[in-house]
Amino acid sequence: MELAEKDAVFNIFDMNLWYGDFQALHNLHFSIKKNEVTAIIGPSGCGKSTFIKTLNLMINMVPGVKMSGEIKYQDRNILQGSVDLVQLRKEIGMIFQKGNPFPQSIYNNVAYGPRIHGIKQKKKLDEIVEQSLKDVALWEEVKDRLDSNAMGLSGGQQQRLCIARAIATKPDVILMDEPTSALDPISTLKVEKLITKLKEDYTIVIVTHNMQQAARVSDKTAFFLNGEIVEFSDTDSLFSNPSDKRTEEYITGRFG
Amino acid sequence: MKDEQTITAVQQRLLKSRQGKAKKNEFTGRFIVTVAAIIMIVATISITIFLATKGLQSFLVSGVSPIEFLTSTDWNPTADENPSFGAFPFIFGTLAVTFLSALIAGPIGIGGAIFMSEIAPSWGKKVLQPVIELLVGIPSVVYGFIGLTVLVPFMRNTFSGAQTGFSLLSGVIVLSVMILPTITSIATDAMISLPSNLRQGSYALGATRWQTIKKVLIPAAIPSLLTAIVLGMARAFGEALAVQMVIGNVRAIPDSILEPAATLTTIITLNMGHTTYGSVENNTLWSMGLVLLILSFIFILIIRYLSSRRKL
Numbered sequence: 001m002e003l004a005e006k007d008a009v010f011n012i013f014d015m016n017l018w019y020g021d022f023q024a025l026h027n028l029h030f031s032i033k034k035n036e037v038t039a040i041i042g043p044s045g046c047g048k049s050t051f052i053k054t055l056n057l058m059i060n061m062v063p064g065v066k067m068s069g070e071i072k073y074q075d076r077n078i079l080q081g082s083v084d085l086v087q088l089r090k091e092i093g094m095i096f097q098k099g100n101p102f103p104q105s106i107y108n109n110v111a112y113g114p115r116i117h118g119i120k121q122k123k124k125l126d127e128i129v130e131q132s133l134k135d136v137a138l139w140e141e142v143k144d145r146l147d148s149n150a151m152g153l154s155g156g157q158q159q160r161l162c163i164a165r166a167i168a169t170k171p172d173v174i175l176m177d178e179p180t181s182a183l184d185p186i187s188t189l190k191v192e193k194l195i196t197k198l199k200e201d202y203t204i205v206i207v208t209h210n211m212q213q214a215a216r217v218s219d220k221t222a223f224f225l226n227g228e229i230v231e232f233s234d235t236d237s238l239f240s241n242p243s244d245k246r247t248e249e250y251i252t253g254r255f256g
Numbered sequence: 257m258k259d260e261q262t263i264t265a266v267q268q269r270l271l272k273s274r275q276g277k278a279k280k281n282e283f284t285g286r287f288i289v290t291v292a293a294i295i296m297i298v299a300t301i302s303i304t305i306f307l308a309t310k311g312l313q314s315f316l317v318s319g320v321s322p323i324e325f326l327t328s329t330d331w332n333p334t335a336d337e338n339p340s341f342g343a344f345p346f347i348f349g350t351l352a353v354t355f356l357s358a359l360i361a362g363p364i365g366i367g368g369a370i371f372m373s374e375i376a377p378s379w380g381k382k383v384l385q386p387v388i389e390l391l392v393g394i395p396s397v398v399y400g401f402i403g404l405t406v407l408v409p410f411m412r413n414t415f416s417g418a419q420t421g422f423s424l425l426s427g428v429i430v431l432s433v434m435i436l437p438t439i440t441s442i443a444t445d446a447m448i449s450l451p452s453n454l455r456q457g458s459y460a461l462g463a464t465r466w467q468t469i470k471k472v473l474i475p476a477a478i479p480s481l482l483t484a485i486v487l488g489m490a491r492a493f494g495e496a497l498a499v500q501m502v503i504g505n506v507r508a509i510p511d512s513i514l515e516p517a518a519t520l521t522t523i524i525t526l527n528m529g530h531t532t533y534g535s536v537e538n539n540t541l542w543s544m545g546l547v548l549l550i551l552s553f554i555f556i557l558i559i560r561y562l563s564s565r566r567k568l
Contacts, residue, residue, distance in 0.1 A: 058460055089462035096460075100453035103476045112471065113461040162457070169461060 007034045009173055009203045010055060015069035015079070017050060017227075019062070024050050025227045028069070032220075037195060037204045039218030039235065041211055043255065047227040048207045052175050055205060056092040057085060090117055093166030095176040099158030101150035101165070106133075106142050109150045109161055113169035132164040136194055156187025163194065167202070174198065176206040180213065192217050211251055215239050223247045304549065311546025314341070314539035325543060331507040333537040341540050343520070345509045347547060350519040352424060353503070354493040357431035358439075362485045364432075365439030369484075372440075373447035374469055384440070391437040400501030403430040408502055417514040422504030425513040430498050435488035442487060446480030447473065479565045486562065490555045494548065496521035520544045 008031035017025035024047045032038045040048045053059040054071060057078060070077045078088065090113070101109050110129040119125060129146070133139040138160045142153070150161055159179060166174055176195070180188040195204060195217045208214050214221050215235060222232040223244075231238060231247045242248040249255055314320045320341045328342025372380040403426060412421030450473055458468040474481070496519075504516020505526060524541050531538040 056460065058456065061456070061459065085459075086462045086464060089460055094460040096453055096456060098453065100451070100457040102454060102457065102472050112458070112463075116461065116463045116467050116471070165457075165461065 008032060009034050009073065011070070011072040013070040013072070015054070015071060016067065017047075017054065017059070018066045020064045023227065025054075028229055030222060030229060030232045032203065032205060034203050035199060035201075036219040037199050037206060037217050039214035039221045040205065040207045040224060041209075041214050041221060041250075042224035043250070044209075046224040048224045049177055050227075051224070052094075052177050052205055052207045054079075055173070055175055056089050056094055057083060058089075058094065060085075086117075090169050091171050092173045092175060093169060093171040095159070095162055095166055095174065095179045097178045098182045099155060099160075099162045101153070101158050101161050103149060103151050105147045106150050106153070106161065107146040110164050110168050113165060117169060128168050132168040133161075135167055135198070136160040136164040137190070138164060154187070156183050156190060159183060159187070159191060160194065163191075163198075167198070171202065173203045173205065176204065178207055178209055181209060188213075211239075223250060225250070307542065307546055307549055310539070310542035311549075312543075314536060314543045318536040318539050320536065320540060320543075325540065326547075329509055333540060339536070341536075343523075343540065343544060343547070345507055346518050346520045346523050346544065348509050349424070349503070349517040350493050350521070350548075350551070352517065353427045353431055353499060353519055354489050356424075356428040356513070357435060357492045358485050358489045360428065360432040361436045361439050361488055365436050365484065365488065366443045366481055368436075368440045369443035369447050369481075370469060370474075372444050374465065374473065388437040388440055391433070396434065396495060396498040397501075399430055399434055400498035403498060403502040411514070415514050417512055420504060420516065422502060422516045423514045424503065424510050424517040427499045427503035427517070427519070428513070430502055431492045431495060434495060434498065435492050438491050439484045439488040442484035443477075443481050446477045446484065449480075450476055479562045483559050483562045486555055486559050490552060490559075493519075493551060493555075494521065496525045500525055520548055 010032040012028050012030055012032075015025060015028040016023060028051065040051065042048050050059065053062075054067065055073075059065050059067075067079050069079065071079050073088075073092075076083075102112065104112075107129055110132050111125045114125060114128050119128070130139060130143075133142065138157060141157065142161075150158065153161060159182075163174070163179075180191050183191065192213065195206065198204060199219075206214075206218065218235045220232065221235040221238045223230045223238065223242075223246075225246060231242060231244045233243070238247065239251055242251060314325070315322045325341050325343050326347070327344050328340065329344050330340040330342040331345065332340045368384060372384050407426050407429060408421035410421070411418045411423055411426055418425070454472055454476060455468055458472045463471070499519055500522035503518060503522060505518045505522050506516045507518065510517040524544055527537065528541055531541065
């Protein structure tokens, strides 16, 4: 077993996952590096969404899930023992397929995370809300209607609001589970630009169906197939010079 | 050539006959559902018109002052001299039992709903669902009977303020149990139908279950939860039998919840048997019915308003 890489945020060793009797992930073994965008691609049902949900243990909400092996985050195996989920998820934010703002004001959406983690002063919250919304380039669009309901925003704005909501808790990592699959091309472009910008401050793991997207935004790419990692390498080399036949077939569109 | 012609002819005939049948079915189906709808509309309108004309007669024909009827606390319709028709104590009683029972059953029902949807979705539903269905199935006279046998003596022996045990509070408690299933089942539906991505969004930010329930799920479900309470209240204020058996049926506004009271429905059921049709007293009972109809109309408006505020 190779040594854990030093600048890695997650070190994954021999990780397996079962839904009941069905094994969805097999012997995963790779590292996710700090301040990089790691893309996970693969056909439907390959386990990529399952995998990303293990990183913040959202997978625990699914009944009947069993896991073995290691996911080391900050030198701790989060798959074993009692993990402080509140702290873990404060540090590892998540963005879902479809923007899921709470049916509350824009302000309260962004302030939700900081509030549950104990920030009460109005001034501090104001600052966080403004900064988070600026970080996702939404501030100019919504600054005059922070009190209006977030459900009134467009789909793309909702998704960016959710990203703002996630970064408001000052996480280290942001997980994105097909964040643009429900968005139009222009909104998609905005989110992709955002990902490139957020990389400076955060480590990003993105699951995507869209191979061009993976090629555009990511530094590393992992190709999943039937719950296994077929290939994991620099995005450029994976797309220009895949070492595995199956990767080549997938990225050239022969299946999936 | 000839064969081909026959075939097309047969095809056309088949096609036509099928079309004809479909058309006929179409018409029959449409006819049946239209008639059903018309019957419902006609029934509702006729009841409303009947109740309105009968209810207004005490004011238009018998000369009872509507202001006296709605505001006076003096009810003595059978007095030989100067009969009085103040129904305010009954309107007050109706509103009091309705709001107080909603105050008790609302939090319990919503609490049960949250338990079923968030805390123990599997066995919570298995246990609570049959309990709720059972509560719905018990006839109101049985509720009244239990109240009369258990609750009224209990009140009498426990509280020094309750002399007879028949009291507003007894009525409120019986009604609370009766409206609990309405509130719980509607509130449960409201909680369950919340999109699961709200829960995920909140948990993914590190929120605990209780924070998620309190700060995301309940606010999101609030219009539906209020609808549940209002529907419970609508059931409470229309209930007559069970309330009548435990509330004491006196003509005055109670000084405390431990004193007996009366509601519009209890006065109607108590008096409709011994008043003659067309008499002033009988007419005033109809007026009470009209007041109930107007109250229920107001409840419907509130529900409509709340439903329109639902965002999800």
